[in-house]
Amino acid sequence: MNPLRITHRETPAGPLLRLSGDLDFDQAPELRRQVDQLDLRPGQCLVVDVSGLEFCDSSGITAFLTARQRALEARADVALSAVPANLLRVLTLVGLDRVFTLLPAGGDPARPTGQDTR
Amino acid sequence: MCRTGGVPDPAGDEASTHAAFTALLEDSAEDLYESAPCGFLSTMMDGTIAKINHTLLDWLGLDRRAVIGRMRFTDLLTVGGRLYHETHFAPLLRMQGELRGIALEMKRRGGGRLPVLVSAVIKHGVGGEPLLIRITVLDASDRRAYEEELLRRxxxxxxxxxxxxxxxxxxxxxxxxxxxxxxxxxxxxxxxxxxxVPDSLPAVPGLETAVYYHAASPDQLGGDFYDLFPVAGDRWAFFLGDVCGKGPEAASLTSLTRYTLRAAAHHDPDPAAALATLNAVLHERYTAGGNPRYCTCVFGIVEPGRGQGPTTVRLASGGHPPALVLRADGRAEFLPTPGGMLVGVLPGAPIGTAQTVLADGDTIVLYTDGLTEARTGPGRDDLFGEDALRAFAAEHAPAAPHEVITALTGLLKRFGDGLGDDTALLALGAPATPSPAHPARTS
The missing domain is CATH 1.10.287 (Helix Hairpins)
Incomplete structure (x- = not known):
């Protein structure tokens, strides 16, 4: 098991959480705890950079959904940034690629990949 | 024989040495009696002390004048010692005339006790009548301490x-x-x-069925589920899915999911409607309360042809891997249900649908992602995957439901430790009808 590391940075658009390691049953609660502590304001976008994730199971996806719920309650948005291919495959399979805004690496929340041309 | 002055007379020398030793060792019998390293006393037959030596007086801290003729032997003993004297010592002595090594306790001045070993003998007169009792007393403190230590240990x-x-x-x-x-x-x-999950599947007229469930952990309730049951008309509903999480919480979600789908199917046997109901129930129960819980699920309605027409299958899926169809002609294909989403996440979540016709000998297989996500290599991304699953199915097509399940079960076993998740498999097939109209194929 790779330990989950979460770094937090504030940007003009909103909080940026950068994840690395494994987001699994044992460690997903830590992401939830950190998201609960965020000061999300209306109109902001919480960006979760998942480029460093080595593993993400259904518990991790639940944590993303919890973060989304939290953002919606604060009338903010949520986006996943730099999604690795394997996680993108799973998100697409379960239809969540249409629920989360997906950003390229270092992307601007204003320009989601879903609207980019290939 | 002549004497020479310098040589002593051996016989005279021996005698003088003996005398010298005697003088050195014991000045007198009286001194020996008084100062011997043991106590002596003599009593009358009634116990009155007639004579006692210095050693014993010294041990007990007594004055001779207070003892002789005034005290009895039993007066020297502790209460316990006196009791033992009355019940054992005196009767035995009278009977046997002597006693050896009897353990008693004597009183010391100042309240102390002296454990002793006592021997006694009765002196008789010439006519055989008992005259007095001679008693020897040995200090047994060390021995008693040793015995007590032994006892204590x-x-x-x-x-x-x-x-x-x-x-x-x-x-x-x-x-x-x-x-x-x-x-x-x-x-x-x-x-x-x-x-x-049901113990066994009901028998469905005009349909072959087979199922397999692999629990990743024998002491955990599974997070995968399936069912097959009749609905209105000649139709049968079936579903198979996978809830998020594990353990009792996952089990309660599974239970809610199973019975919601069963009830929904009786109300409206349209696959998408059943999943929409489940989505609404899970969203209301969990996600809206800030505790997102969800499942992936394929729900289907099958209407067996029973020789009167085609066997039709209608499917709805929410975020679940596509069903696999093994055709009677040897092809294997996925039946995609695009657009579906995890059930329970969003209110009014989209649901993907598909339908197909099962010709005689066709088999449709539902599975959970424990199968496709099984690890086949050292890396976490070395997964079995859908492409390999379709290739595996193509190798085995055509196959009746029990044949497919047997083949897939063997595959799961070969995954070994790579099979990390619960895995459910459900296969439904239109029976092949071996007849001249459908000759066996050769590849």
Whole structure:
């Protein structure tokens, strides 16, 4: 098991959480705890950079959904940034690629990949 | 024989040496009596002390004048010693005429006790009549201390052994209790597990069925589920899915999911409607409360042709891997249900649908992602995957449901430790009808 590391940075658009390691049953609660502590304001976008994730199971996806719920309650948005291919495959399979805004690496929340041309 | 002055007379020398030793060792019999390293006393037959030596007086801290003719032997003894004297010592002495090494306790001045070993003999007169009692007293303090130490150690050892036996008995009892608890828990889990997935599938006229369930952990309730049951008309509903999480929470979600789908199917046997109901229930129950829980699920309605027409299958899927169809002609293909989403996440979540016709000998297989996500290499991304699954199915097509399940079960076993998740497999097939109209194919 790779330990989950979460770094937090504030940007003009909103909080940026950068994840690395494994987001699994044992460690997903830590992401939830950190998201609960965020000061999300209306109109902001919480960006979760998942480029460093080595593993993400259904518990991790639940944590993303919890973060989304939290953002919606604060009338903010949520986006996943730099999604690795394997996680993108799973998100697409379960239809969540249409629920989360997906950003390229270092992307601007204003320009989601879903609207980019290939 | 002549004497020479310088040579002593041997016989005279021997005598003088003997005399010298005698003088050196014992000045007198009286001194020996008084100062011997043991106590002596003589009593009349009634116990009155007639004579006592200095050693014993010294040990007991008594004055001779207070003893002679004034005290009896029993007056020197402790209460316990006196009792023993009355009940054993005196009667035995009268009977046997002598006693050796009897353990008694004597009183010391100042309240102390002196453990002693006493020997006694009765002196008789010429006519055989008893005259007096001669008693020897040995200080047994050291020996008594040694014996008490031995006794104490033996008692300690016995106490330790008793404690160890009690501890072992308690441990045995605790283990029996734990085993009983575990057995009861296993029974409860088995009952709950049967409420999540049926023990066996019902027989469906005109349809062959087979199922397999692999539980990743034998003591955990599974997070996968399936079912098959009749609805209105000649139609049968079936579903298979996978809830998020594990353990009792996942089991309660599974239970809610299963019975919601069963009820929904009776209300409206349209696959998408059943999943929409489940989506609304899960969203209301969990996600809206800030505790997102969801499942992926394929729900289907099958109407067996039973020789009168085609066997039709209509499917709806929410975020679940696509069903696999093994055709009677040897092809294997996925039946995509695009656009579906995890069930329970969003209000009014989109649901993907598909339909197909099963010709005689066609088999449709539903599975959970324990199969496709099984690891086949050292890396976490070395997964079996959908492409390999389709290739595997193509190798085995055509195949009846029980043949497909047998082949896939063998595959799961070959994954070994790579199979990390619960895995459910459900296969439904239109029976092949071996007849001249459908000759066996050769590849």
């Amino acid at each position: 033996r008692q300690e050892a016995e106490r330790s052994r008793a404690e160890a036996e009690r501890a072992r008995a308690e441990a045995d009892e605790a283990r029996r209790q734990a085993e009983a608890d575990r057995a009861r828990l296993a029974d409860a889990l088995a009952v709950l597990q049967r409420s999540l």
